[in-house]
Amino acid sequence: MVAGDFNLIADMSDKSNDRINRRMMGRFRRCITDLDLHELYLNGRRYTWSNKRTEPTLEKLDRALVSVDWEALYPSSFLSALSTNISDHCPLHLVLEANLKRGRRFHFESFWTKVDGFQEVVQAAWSSQPWIRNPFKRLVAKLKATAKQLAKWSNKYVGNVKQQIRIANEVILHLDIAMEGRALTQAEVDLRRLLKRKLLGLASLERTISRQ
Template sequence: MLSGDFNLIADPSDKSNDRINRQMMGRFRRCISDLDMHEVYLNGRRYTWSNKRTTPTLEKLDRVLVSVEWEALYPASFLSALSTGVSDHCPLHLVLEANLRRGRRFHFESFWTKIDGFQDVVQSAWSSQPWVRNPFKRLAAKLKATAKCLASWSNKYVGSIKQQIRIANEVILRLDVAMESRVLTVEEMELRRLLKHKLLGLASLERTIARQRSRVLRLREGDACTQYFHAHASHRHRKTTSPSFGWTEF
C-alpha cells in the first residue's frame, strides 16, 4: 500500500478532504476500467481507513473489485465493514449468499380494474400523500401508498381466489353427496346454483391471474437468458458515466 498522497482512491468522495492526487486517481480509475472490473457496494461505511489524528483524514482505500462473470455467479453477495480493532484499516466481510429478508412483493391484478371501488381506492391513496418537493420521492411515496391501499382493499373485498374456489367446491360436493340420499331443500338448491355460478366467475379470475403470472414468468426467463449481456451493458454504462457526479436534490 502506497502512503501519503499516493493512496489509491477512485473518486474524490473517497477522501474526507480535497488533498487529492488527481493524476494517480485517474490512473487507478483507468486501470479498473481497462480490467473491466466493478466495485461491490460497501454497506454501512463510507471510509475504510483513518490516520487516527485529532482531526483525522478518512479515505476509502479498501474495496472489492469483481468481474461481470463473478457478479452473475453471486448476485446475492453482501459486503460490509468490520471493526478496525488495532488496525487503521477496516477489514471487509464479503458474504457470497446473503439471506436478506424481503417484504412480500406487490402484485397488481388486472381484474381489479373491473371491480367497483377500484378507482376510488386509487384516487384516495394517490392524493393522500403530502406534497414533497423532490418529484422522484413524491412519485415513489404515491406509488407505495397506492400499492399498500390496493393490497389491503383486495384482501378485504376480494380475498384469496384459490381459497374461495376451494370453499365453493367443498360446499357443492357436500350438497351433491346429500342429494344422493335425500331431496335438497329449496334453499340448498338455490345455494348450489349460486355457488356454481360464482365458481364460473372465480375460475375465470383464476385463469386471468394465471395468464398474468405466466407473462411475468416469461419475462423473467427472458431476463435470465440475457442477464449476462444486460450486466455487461450496465457495466459499460457505469464505465462511460463520470463517477464524480452525485445525486441532485430537486
C-alpha cells in the same frame, strides 16, 4: 492500497477532504475500467481508513473489485466492514450467499439522460402518484415510483452495455467469416449493417459509463 506517498482512491467522495491527487485517481479508475471490473457496494460504511489524528483524514482505501462473471456466480453476495480493532483500516467481510430479503439498491446512471425514452419514463413515473397532502411524503412517493420505473426501463431497454457489444461483435464476426466463402443473403446483409449502427451507439454509451 498505497502507491508511493499516495493512497489510491477511485472517486473524490472516497476522501473526507479535497487534498486529492487527481492524476493518480484517474489512473486508478482507468485501470479498473480496463480490467472490466466492478466495485461491490460496501454496506454501512463510507470510509475504511483513518490517520487517527484529532481531526482525522478519512478515506475509502479498501474495496472489493469483481468481474461480471463473478457477480453472476454470487448474485446475493453482501460486503460489509468490521471494527478497525487495533488497525487504522476496517477489515472487509464478504458473505457470498447472503440470505437478505430486500430489494436491490437503486443506482442512478448519468448516461441514462442521453438515452432515448429517459425523459418520458421520468415524467410518467413522477406524475403517476396520487395526491398526498404531506409534501414530504408526496416527494418520497414520487422518488420511489421514479426509481422503480427507471430500474425497469434500464433492464428492458438499456441492459448490460458490455454484454450487448460482445454479442453484436460475435454475430458480425460470424457474418464476416461467412462472407469469405459465399455471398450473404439480403437478410444477413441488413442484419450486419444494423449491428454496426448499433455498435456505434453502444460504444458511445460505454465511453460515457467509463468517464462516469
